[in-house]
Amino acid sequence: MLRRTAILLPAVLILLVLVPLQTMACSGYPYFGVDDLPEMELLVRATVIDADDRGYSAVIRVEEYYKGDGPRLLTVARYNVGLQTGRGVRGYDTGCLYSGRGHEWRPGSTGYFGLNRNYFETYSDYYSGSAHFYVWDGQITYQEGATEGYALEWDAPKTISEEEFIARMLEAGGREAPVPPTIDGVLRYPLMRYLMITTETGARYQVNPDRSVTPVDEETAIAVSPDDSHVAIRADEETLGFYYVWPLGYTPEHIKQTVKAPGRDLLFSNDSHMVAVWDDAQLSIYLFRNEGRGNHGDWGSGMQLDLIAKTALAIADGGSAVVQWSADSSTIAWQDDHGIWRWDLYEDAEPDLVAIADEIEDAKLLDLSASGRYVRYGRAAGWTLFDSEGGHTYSNALASPGDRHLIFVNSDTTPIDNWRESDQCAPPLRQNCALYVRFPDAETITVFPYQMELLGLVRCGSGCYVTSVSWHPAINSGNTGYIGGRYIGTAMADLRQIAYDPVYDQPAVLRGDYQIEFEFYNSGYFTGAYDSVNIASLDYLDLEDVVDSPIASIEWGQPIFYDTFMLTATEYLPRTISIERAGSMSQQDIRDGRT
Numbered sequence: 001m002l003r004r005t006a007i008l009l010p011a012v013l014i015l016l017v018l019v020p021l022q023t024m025a026c027s028g029y030p031y032f033g034v035d036d037l038p039e040m041e042l043l044v045r046a047t048v049i050d051a052d053d054r055g056y057s058a059v060i061r062v063e064e065y066y067k068g069d070g071p072r073l074l075t076v077a078r079y080n081v082g083l084q085t086g087r088g089v090r091g092y093d094t095g096c097l098y099s100g101r102g103h104e105w106r107p108g109s110t111g112y113f114g115l116n117r118n119y120f121e122t123y124s125d126y127y128s129g130s131a132h133f134y135v136w137d138g139q140i141t142y143q144e145g146a147t148e149g150y151a152l153e154w155d156a157p158k159t160i161s162e163e164e165f166i167a168r169m170l171e172a173g174g175r176e177a178p179v180p181p182t183i184d185g186v187l188r189y190p191l192m193r194y195l196m197i198t199t200e201t202g203a204r205y206q207v208n209p210d211r212s213v214t215p216v217d218e219e220t221a222i223a224v225s226p227d228d229s230h231v232a233i234r235a236d237e238e239t240l241g242f243y244y245v246w247p248l249g250y251t252p253e254h255i256k257q258t259v260k261a262p263g264r265d266l267l268f269s270n271d272s273h274m275v276a277v278w279d280d281a282q283l284s285i286y287l288f289r290n291e292g293r294g295n296h297g298d299w300g301s302g303m304q305l306d307l308i309a310k311t312a313l314a315i316a317d318g319g320s321a322v323v324q325w326s327a328d329s330s331t332i333a334w335q336d337d338h339g340i341w342r343w344d345l346y347e348d349a350e351p352d353l354v355a356i357a358d359e360i361e362d363a364k365l366l367d368l369s370a371s372g373r374y375v376r377y378g379r380a381a382g383w384t385l386f387d388s389e390g391g392h393t394y395s396n397a398l399a400s401p402g403d404r405h406l407i408f409v410n411s412d413t414t415p416i417d418n419w420r421e422s423d424q425c426a427p428p429l430r431q432n433c434a435l436y437v438r439f440p441d442a443e444t445i446t447v448f449p450y451q452m453e454l455l456g457l458v459r460c461g462s463g464c465y466v467t468s469v470s471w472h473p474a475i476n477s478g479n480t481g482y483i484g485g486r487y488i489g490t491a492m493a494d495l496r497q498i499a500y501d502p503v504y505d506q507p508a509v510l511r512g513d514y515q516i517e518f519e520f521y522n523s524g525y526f527t528g529a530y531d532s533v534n535i536a537s538l539d540y541l542d543l544e545d546v547v548d549s550p551i552a553s554i555e556w557g558q559p560i561f562y563d564t565f566m567l568t569a570t571e572y573l574p575r576t577i578s579i580e581r582a583g584s585m586s587q588q589d590i591r592d593g594r595t
Contacts, residue, residue: 032114032129033144034160037172039127040114043067045178046074047110052561054084055104059190060113062181066166067173072181075190075209076105076115077122078130081562082228082245085272090229091290092244092303102130109134112169120194121208122560135162186537192504194557195516199549207516209560213546225272228558230288232266232275233258240266240277242288244303259305261286265321269329274345275305276323276332278313283321283334285309285345311351314338322365327401331372335365342368342375342388354386366447369399380444380460398447398455400471407469409445409457448500456500464495466520501556503563513550514543 037043046060056078062070086092103125114131115123125131133140139159160168170176190209196216197205204216223232228245235241241258263277263284277284286305314337315321322335331344339360343351354375355363366376366383375386376398385397385406398407450456454468497510509517517540543551 030128031143031155032127032131033142033158034165034168035144036127036129036131037067037114037168040116040131040172041068042070042115042123043112043169043173044074044115045110045112048105048107049073050561051105051107052081053564054081054562055106057081057561058105058107060105064178064180065173066112066169066175066178069179069182071210072183072187073190073210074115075122075560076125077118077560078102078124078126080228080245081559082224082230084562085227086229086244089227090244090288090303092229102126103132111135112140112165120206120214121210121212133165138162140165186539188539190560191518192506192561193501193559195499195508196555196557197516197543197547197551198553199547200552201549203548205543205547206557207541211541213541213543223266223268224558225268225275226270227272230268230272230275232268235260238262238264238279240264242275242303242305259303261305265323267323267325269325269332270327271329273329274308276325276334278321278323278334280315280317280319281313283311283313283323285332309343309345311341311343324365324368326368326372327370328372331368333365333368333372333375335377340365340375340377342372342386344372344388352388354388355384360384369403370401371403373403374399380446396445405471407455407471409447446495446498448498449502450500456498458495458498460495497554499554499556503559506556508554508556510551510554514547516541516543516551516554 043066044060044062045064045066046062048058049061050059051057058076060074060076062072062074083094087094105125111132111134113125113133114127115125116127118124133142139161141157141159143155143157166178170178188211191207191211192209194209195207197207197213199205204222206214206216208214221231222234222240224230231243231245233241233243235258239260240263241260243258261275261277261284262279263282264279265277267276269275273288275286275288277286285308287308288303289306290303313321313334316337319337324333325331326333330346331342333340333342333354335341337357339353339357340355341351342354355377360377363378363384366378368375373388375388376383377386378384382396385394385399387393394406394408396409398409399405400407444460446458446460448456448458450468453470455471457467457469459465459467494511495509496512499508499510500506501508506518507520509520511517517538519539521538521540
């Protein structure tokens with residue numbers, strides 16, 4: 001293998017587990033009282049139908065508007081979820097925002113709420129205090145003013161009748177009676193992540209929870225880390241800047257106060273601990289750490305970037321590198337004019353050239369396996385899987401998330417090295433036990449992670465068909481076809497990309513130049529085979545008159561809800577039970593998640 005000189009400081013990686021948790025004392029906090037009602041843009045009666053683990057974000061179903069108007073379902077995000085991950089994982093200063101004060105959203109509860117608009121079509125329930133009012137025996141109990149000092153001296157509570165409270169809300173809204181929510185077409189549950197769109201001109205757009213579309217100013221943020229705590233901006237044409245989220249919002253002044261790194265492109269690692277930064281000639285890997293100085297207003301002086309690895313790139317004029325991280329963030333791969341490179345940052349002092357450009361022709365780097373052992377490159381019509389441990393290559397093969405099994409897709413029956421017949425994959429399972437999944441009529445195969453324990457395959461011929469297959473060979477033993485599946489689209493050329501969010505089980509399918517679908521639909525919906533189906537009611541967006549040019553790519557962006565798994569990792573790998581042991585475990589053990 002060809003090698004190039006590099007700089008690697010593996011000892012710095014130890015800092016990943018040594019980040020201190022920074023705590024702050026908060027000297028009191030304010031309340032939201034009845035006299036504050038006019039300060040809110042919306043005053044509503046609503047039921048909480050969903051809430052995040054922290055209780056600061058929610059989806060509410062509005063029954064009545066006393067001030068303002070809007071749809072039936074609203075997404076509330078009091079604070080950016082990056083505040084919690086940044087504080088809990090990295091010890092970044094977030095002031096008193098996540099000190100646990102104020103009301104928490106509780107699913108199933110009904111009350112009166114005040115809301116103000118956040119950026120990108122979400123709402124905040126906070127103005128000096130959280131605007132929550134609940135009825136008990138016809139009365140609403142609330143507090144006004146604020147606590148005082150570290151003793152947190154409570155103001156005396158006040159009560160008001162529900163009837164009088166409604167009158168105060170109507171007065172604040174300048175109306176005599178409440179109005180119902182706006183009902184416009186089919187009711188859609190809000191998206192739980194923003195969907196990011198890049199067009200052929202390089203313009204960027206964001207699909208919001210309510211499916212409205214907002215242009216994204218490149219000066220605002222060009223990338224956000226998967227755990228939502230780090231933001232990247234373009235300081236100038238040759239330099240990137242990084243800061244951590246505090247609080248919602250951004251001003252151009254932050255450009256002067258960010259931690260900077262030379263480069264034009266970047267990619268955060270999946271665990272958000274590192275970032276790859278590159279230009280035409282150099283790739284650098286940086287580690288985020290909390291420097292432990294400054295306060296929340298310094299925008300970057302509370303964190304630091306440490307250079308832990310650097311190597312050369314060879315990119316011709318007008319070209320660009322393709323960079324991928326492994327799911328466990330241990331390994332990075334990239335493609336330049338020399339070919340495809342792989343670098344295990346924890347084990348290797350230098351990167352390896354695993355595929356030479358002249359030998360792979362027009363093949364592109366597709367992805368890395370979960371641990372980085374396998375590198376997949378090629379095209380949807382056929383690809384190669386490279387095993388870095390033995391130097392073997394396999395045609396149209398996929399590695400399971402644990403890198404323990406190989407699945408061969410749309411392969412012929414010619415024997416290959418390390419092949420095991422499917423009936424030999426039964427427990428006890430063997431290392432790299434292989435399985436065929438045959439799609440003889442397919443012209444192309446697209447792969448994506450589907451749900452928690454399944455692999456998604458899209459085979460396209462005259463139409464496209466979504467198939468789910470278990471990663472576990474024992475489950476698939478004897479099944480050379482598929483488990484379930486649905487047609488999507490009507491022609492191979494229409495299906496261009498699938499962005500799948502396994503956390504919320506939400507696909508985003510790019511069809512043609514402008515259409516995005518949020519479900520796998522039956523092709524009959526779009527061919528007119530089902531005359532009774534109203535196409536307008538399907539969950540899709542036609543952006544032909546919205547974006548500036550055809551869509552080049554889509555990807556899921558920042559989450560709206562905070563989940564506790566973000567405290568340890570952003571790659572969602574839920575606890576599973578092995579087939580071998582499940583038979584000896586009680587049902588209570590299984591429910592409790594013991595493995």
